Amino acid sequence: MTDVGLASVLPPGAWGGFGLVGLSFMVALRGGRTGAIVLSLMATVLVLHGLGVVAEPEMRFQVAWRHIGIADYIVNRGEVDLNLDAYQNWPAFFALTAFLWQATGVGDPTAALTWTPVAYNLLYLVPLVAIGHRMFRDRTVVWLAAWLFTVSNWIGQDYFSPQGWYLFIYLVVLAVLLEWFTPDVSTFGSARVLGVSRPPVQHRSWWRSLWSSAAPALGSPVTTPGRRTALLALVLLLSAVTIAGHQLTPFALVLGTGAAFLVGWSRLRALPFVVLLGTLAWIGYAAAAYAAGHPETFNQAGALSAIFEQTVGQRLSGSPGHELIVQLRLLATLVLWFLAAVGVYRLVRSGRRDLARGLAVLALSAFPLLAAQSYGGEALMRIAFFALPFMALLAAVGLAGPSPSTARRSALAPALVVGLLLVMVFPFTRYGNERMDFFMPDEVVGVQEMYRLTPPGSVITSVTGALPWRSIRYGDDDYRLLVDGNPVESTPDIGREGTVDIDIPDRAVLAAQVASRMASAPGQRSVLLVSRAQGAELDLMGPYPPGAEDRLLAALRTSPAFRTIYANDNVTVFELTGGARA
Known part of the structure; x- marks a missing residue:
């Protein structure tokens, strides 16, 4: 294996398989049958994100082994040690892992956890498709966005980690807000709980709204008051678990839910403040030992030049092969972001300025986190991870167009070209550091x-x-x-x-x-x-x-x-x- 990673040792037949995966999805998309589209999308996840699992003899990434050790610590001790490290101060993910570990009676979970990237990427598609169906009547755009997300997710945060899990929670919270808590101007001013107005509305099947091709674009919420109360409790529970489980995602959740409110897509106007106050309270109380012992974590705020050097400058150095991988990653990211910009333009041209503005704001909502700290040099990658679902939705519009009448007819050729490019570069972008990662x-x-x-x-x-x-x-x-x-x-x-x-x-x-x-x-x-x-x-x-x-x-x-x-x-x-x- 050379410095360009796993791609240097793949047999020629593997590359043909990657091309076949891209072609089969486009054929299924053209045919319009939901079952075929879902199967081809799942096959894409399995082939691309399961490649490392199948091709390599052990679990990738040293940090994944460390995360097993944290769960093992909780299993054996029955408690956390706040003075040990940062993970012990945000233990929800590891406590859940320890509980499941004990409940299932598994001796060594390593073999099962090796498949975490495949499981996470399948999970991400559920809220992503739900969000897409809430915004677009035409399912071509939605399924194309899900596929673009899959082939563009080279970022490598979906191993057995809190970050991988909490992106799913982040998307679930936003999906719930956009599906059931969008404003209804005809009843604005009625009774509110936590900033939620609760008008009398009709019932609609959640499953149908997720998979039906007739799902409406963003508009009035449709559910019962009782269901909305239960969903509000779910949102608060997921937010609390996120606060207790990860250092970065709660702030991304504050920005994401705040962005949804600012563009008029959420009626939970108090939610961003509740999450922010909860996050600050957790840092000041539950994680006080870590915060007091690591002031450098907070001293970086506003030091943009130092943060940029750690997140970008240092990643551009290394061997020639490594530098090539970094350049390919930048290229793949810029291709998707360029298509997202085209999507914004096409939405504006079609008269859907509100949708263009809302998606763009959600895609960019996490970027202010870059001014806070470098997050061990990974801040920009983490931010791109949060932005990727919404960039994929906009990129799908950029390729397929916003109009249901023309999307299926116009999407196949350009989407196939771009898709094959992203698929063929994926073994480099995703597995380019494999010499040291496996x-x-x-x-x-x-x-x-x-x-x-x-x-x-x-x-x-x-x-x-x-x-x-x-x-x-x-x-x-x-x-x-x-x-x-x-x-x-x-x-x-x-x-x-x-x-x-x-x-x-x-x-x-x-x-x-x-x-x-x-x-x-x-x-x-x-x-x-x-x-x-x-x-x-x-x-x-x-x-x-x-x-x-x-x-x-x-x-x-x-x-x-x-x-x-x-x-x-x-x-x-x-x-x-x-x-x-x-």
Whole structure:
């Protein structure tokens, strides 16, 4: 595998399969049969987002393994430790995972959680299609938007993570608002609860509104007062769970629900303020320990140049192959955003200015978050993740047009060309960092052996974060990083003070610096893991020249301060000898 990732090792037949997926969806869309469209859309999700699951032997992303460890911590302890890290201060997602883990009696959930990207991307389609049907009478636009969302979601936040789950919750809340809480001007001024006016309205099947081709464009809400009260309770419950489960999504929810109210699509005028107050209360009370201990999290607000450098500038560096992947990702994103701009133009030209304005505002609503903080260098990617559903809806209008009478006739040719482009570039954009994102079975075995050979309370150092570690003993050991191999890697719970510059030609000096970084208390074991994925991360992301890991291994193997306690083809575990301890 080269620096362009999984695409470099795919057989020729795989590329033909990708093209077939795009062609089959367009044929189904042209035919207009809902069943065929849904099946081809599900096939697209399975082929594109399941590619990593099928092609790779272990679960992708080191952070997914860490998330398993957080749930394991809650299962074993029955509580959270607010002083441990940020995740423990926003524990709702992990508490739910721990509950399901215990309720199902599954011993090791890793195999099931490997399929999370497929499950999440199927889930996203339900509220997205509901939102689309609320806005457009013609289902060609709606289904094309769902497909564009699927083939454009290279962002990689849909692994086993709170962010992936809470995008679904975010879309569900907005879908409920747009379906059942749009204003009815004829009854404006009637009794309100939490800013909700409740006029007498007629009943309509939720399932029918979701899948029927006759679903209306945005207009008066249709439900019963009792159902609306229940739905309001659901919205508040989902908002509360979001506040307790993620640092970023509550603010996106404030902006999204506020945007819906400002464009006249939501009658819950108090909801954004309730969510904002709840979020601030959570930070000030439940997460007070983390907030007090990490002032840098809040000190970035308004520092646009520093945030831009961390979110954009640092991602443009690395090996030539990595730079190519970044450029392809930017290209795919700009293609979709350009089509979204065309969609706005076509809606305005057709006299649907309100719809154009509303969709554009929702698509852009999360962008103010960029001024708050870099979010570990991922802020722009997270914002693009929140914007993607609405960009896809606008892009579908840009391709198919806003008119039901012409959409199906005009959509196929341009949509097929753009769709095939996005499908063919997807293995690059989605799996372009795969050299460091995937793990060999040997790497998983090496980590397991390390845990077997060391007692709880050990110092465990990894060259970089690219390691399937911390799925057990999450709060039991002193975890450290040796080098800052990836300047935009999000590891908020591992300090980087004292990290080592491994580009030192003198082996003895390099080994001494590594030993200093691994220093432990008397009687405390201290180990260092060096793996294949870490070397790939160093090569891909820089700033070290190729072969940095090999030079590190040579220095450690010749140093009397270290001894090898386990090794296989992809992992070596070194222990700091007694004479080298602090």
